[in-house]
Amino acid sequence: MNIRQQTADGGFELAARPRVLIDPFARAITYLRVSVTDRCDFRCVYCMAEDMTFLPKADVLTLEELDRLCSAFIAKGVRKLRLTGGEPLVRRGIMNLFASLSRHLQSGALDELTLTTNGSQLRKYAAELARHGVRRINVSLDTLDPAKFRAVTRWGDLDKVLDGIRAAQEAGLAIKINAVALKGVNEEEFVGLTEWAHGEGMDLTFIEVMPLGDVGAGRLDQYLPLSMVRAWLAERFTLTDIDYRTGGPARYMRVAETGGRLGFITPLTHNFCESCNRVRITCTGTLYMCLGQDDAADLRGPLRASEADDVLYAAIDAAIARKPKGHDFVIDRRHKRPALARHMSVTGG
Numbered sequence: 001m002n003i004r005q006q007t008a009d010g011g012f013e014l015a016a017r018p019r020v021l022i023d024p025f026a027r028a029i030t031y032l033r034v035s036v037t038d039r040c041d042f043r044c045v046y047c048m049a050e051d052m053t054f055l056p057k058a059d060v061l062t063l064e065e066l067d068r069l070c071s072a073f074i075a076k077g078v079r080k081l082r083l084t085g086g087e088p089l090v091r092r093g094i095m096n097l098f099a100s101l102s103r104h105l106q107s108g109a110l111d112e113l114t115l116t117t118n119g120s121q122l123r124k125y126a127a128e129l130a131r132h133g134v135r136r137i138n139v140s141l142d143t144l145d146p147a148k149f150r151a152v153t154r155w156g157d158l159d160k161v162l163d164g165i166r167a168a169q170e171a172g173l174a175i176k177i178n179a180v181a182l183k184g185v186n187e188e189e190f191v192g193l194t195e196w197a198h199g200e201g202m203d204l205t206f207i208e209v210m211p212l213g214d215v216g217a218g219r220l221d222q223y224l225p226l227s228m229v230r231a232w233l234a235e236r237f238t239l240t241d242i243d244y245r246t247g248g249p250a251r252y253m254r255v256a257e258t259g260g261r262l263g264f265i266t267p268l269t270h271n272f273c274e275s276c277n278r279v280r281i282t283c284t285g286t287l288y289m290c291l292g293q294d295d296a297a298d299l300r301g302p303l304r305a306s307e308a309d310d311v312l313y314a315a316i317d318a319a320i321a322r323k324p325k326g327h328d329f330v331i332d333r334r335h336k337r338p339a340l341a342r343h344m345s346v347t348g349g
């Protein structure tokens with residue numbers, strides 16, 4: 001891989017491979033999640049307010065800038081790249097970014113190129129994603145009840161998402177369904193979702209709702225600890241913890257009755273920061289070293305300051321040196337405001 005570095009006379013030379021990213025707690029940063037747009041065709045009640053104001057297009061990195069930023073992290077040791085959003089598949093020209101990033105899969109610099117999607121555009125894009133080297137995808141789906149689906153997503157159409165999932169299966173993509181556990185919404189569906197996902201040959205992960213952004217609803221009204229979900233599922237299924245890991249925060253178990261894998265992401269009841277290997281970039285080039293903290297570093301300035309990558313590398317190094325030990329989300333009656341002002345759609349879930 002060519003690493004460009006500016007010389008004293010303003011020219012460029014090839015530099016040695018940049019240092020890999022190790023944070024102050026000796027964690028190697030090998031996983032980058034990039035929000036390619038803050039826009040979405042859904043308005044999930046726990047994620048966005050209905051009347052969201054989106055960023056002006058001029059503030060958002062171009063696809064070429066996103067490629068350069070991702071490539072800089074790959075040069076610094078990132079092995080897994082996830083595009084997210086907003087909804088990544090509503091970004092115009094997004095297949096060009098997948099196509100260009102796939103060169104890192106071909107060179108062996110990257111182990112995995114993937115995305116998190118609401119599934120609404122999969123019928124259109126699944127085959128092309130597979131052609132660009134995507135092998136596994138995460139699809140967010142909280143309920144199989146069409147009316148509830150519409151209520152949770154405000155604008156979504158369940159049939160379209162299910163058809164998108166079929167298209168992804170036809171294209172040979174492995175699918176993991178992510179479902180946020182929502183009190184009063186899908187608590188009666190945990191068994192049904194498990195049977196459906198596993199029956200379709202898909203993994204399923206439940207996620208605790210996180211206090212990110214003001215969404216116009218009390219978090220206490222939405223929050224369900226996954227310890228309770230597990231207890232309910234255990235009344236019906238035989239659950240055995242397994243060592244399977246995908247490089248993410250989920251802890252997995254095997255469901256004996258379905259033969260499938262079930263994951264739990266529990267940022268509130270069990271903080272998973274000690275093994276954190278990831279950082280996140282917004283579509284404006286802001287690097288968040290922790291999903292649950294406000295500290296961030298601007299990478300758009302360094303990216304645009306010079307065509308050479310050394311300024312960018314220095315900014316990335318300085319940011320990783322500030323990666324905090326962890327977050328501490330709290331949802332209780334004394335914490336009525338969101339723990340963080342920014343929505344999940346900004347940082348990318």
Ligand code: SAM
Binds near residue numbers: 117140141180344349
């Ligand atoms: N649009 C894509 C999708 O629906 O998967 C990608 C972005 S979305 C922000 C990524 C994931 O974050 C989704 O699974 C969504 O359910 C989850 N999410 C959003 N807000 C959340 C919150 N406050 N707590 C927990 N999960 C959240």
